Amino acid sequence: MITVKNLTKNFNSFSALKGINLRVKKGEIYGFIGQNGAGKTTTMNILAGLSRPTKGSCLVNGKDVTKIKHPSELHIGYLPEAPRFYPWLTAFETLEYLGNSGGRRVAAARIKELLDWVGLSEAVRRRVGGFSRGMKQRLGIAAALIHDPELLIFDEPASALDPEGRNDVLNLIKKLKNMGKTIFFSSHILSDVERVCDTVGIIIAGKMAAEKPLPEMLKEDILPSYDITLQKPIDSGILDKLSQIQGVSKVTGNELNLSVMTDAFFDTSLLFKFFVDNKLAVNSFARRQNRLEDVYLQEVNTNDKQS
């Protein structure tokens, strides 16, 4: 539903996007992750038809974003990073105004239902000026859904929300997927992305570092690391010796719980030999499961080394 080829965006002399390629397939949840300032919002603004690309092509819902005259021609539901509302309208009036825009009509019952859905049923008649950030975010989600679009683009839908709110939003996103919608959303919260996404795209400094289905992404060769719990505390001298073992790249943790990062083909017997030699009793020893966070951090690290 979204095909982006070689998308470039310059702000004056600053190049925010340097040739992005990505593809969002119909019916999937696509998680778009990257550091602050990597270019997520810039990309999403362009995909929503609110900003024009410098170069490259973007097809959204089969429409070329450079050929449209008005953002609404894309028929998407867009949640901006920090949605801005009229503080002097109530939540209900806001959705009524947005819903009845562009020659469409939305019934009052649907507005109530939507507000209920995003957890604002208590605030229907309150003015938006008094809303908290999280409440505005929820209202923004309701606004994106008002015309029941097939494709949803959410810029950090969960970032301003409390833990229950985040949970609600993730469940909502899953529910939307089950209704057959396609969702493209950005996030900093990798565990969220891991929970709901089918495909993950990583953007680093305006370039795509990776784009894969989540299971494949997690199978990625990640340097192994081991979590070790000791029976008795050790002193830092021994910790130092531990990090000098051949193949160990980094040791973190405190005197009882250690994390040992190693090279790719590390022989773990070296660790056990070390424990025996130093008479250290080990309570548990486990290789860490690959998490999206590790994949992500590794991508960021390799990028840092390259530049």
Place this chain on the structure above:
Amino acid sequence: MIVTRELILMLLPVIVLQLGLAVYCAVKILTEGVQNLNRWVWLLICLFINLIGPITFLLVGRKRDL
């Protein structure tokens, strides 16, 4: 200045308008809060500066949160 009953009677519409504005603004200041200046300063401005006081308050002193 000659203050007569007649003069006050003539000024009645202006006084009503001014007083109405001042009271409206005072209520707004005390219930909704202010920005840019202290609320007591705004209150004095609205009560003692003719017309321009309340209007200045309504234009720039009203609390508006986005």
Place this chain on the structure above:
Amino acid sequence: MINSLRKEIRYGLRNNTFLILFAVFFFFAFMTPVMLKILPEVLKSKFPGFPLQELVNMTQLGCLQSYMGDVLEIGTLLVSLALCGLLAQEIRDNTLVLPLCAGQSYSGIIAAKMLVFGTAVLLIPLAALVTDYLYAGLLFSFDTGILPVITGGLLQGFYMVYLLSLLLLFGTLTKNPIATALLTLAVNYGLYFAGSLLDIHRYLPSGLLREAQQLQNTIPLQAAVITLAIIIACAFLASRTLQTLEWSKK
């Protein structure tokens, strides 16, 4: 369209825009007759033998003309300040993003603002002038017909609609309310000054105000047509400029 109009009306009511316009024009409408009424007494007590009648027209007509002078000087200033945020603030605060995504058209946004606030700045000065007429008649005597007053009020209101269109255009160009107000006032006073200097008021919007002040029940056709053209051009340009803006502000 009704949807957008209702939003603009709510804006006007809840942000006191209508109230400010009403207060400004009616304050002067009630104030000038009283000022003119008490002026002789004040002057008599301070400068006995002052040749007052030669300087000030102490009649209902005099009141109306003095009121219109105030409107030109202070009314235009306060209209500009009260309405400068109409579009500029929306662009600056990014509040147009969601309406645009929801399908509001660029021209529809401009049209709704022009219609709602245009009606307000047309009718409020008209009502205020009629009030001034009635109050001055009460304090002095009714020696002028009402028809020229209504024509004058409409001309004045029409001038305010022209100011509104400038405010919308400069709002999209500067995206800053204060800059919008300053630019509009510069054009307003600048054109008036140029009109007087070159004696071309009849080709300028300021001709409307000059004619209104005469209270002759005449319509300056050239000035009216030119003003209407400027209003349409400004509204059109504002909507075109809106269309070319990018909404990726930091």
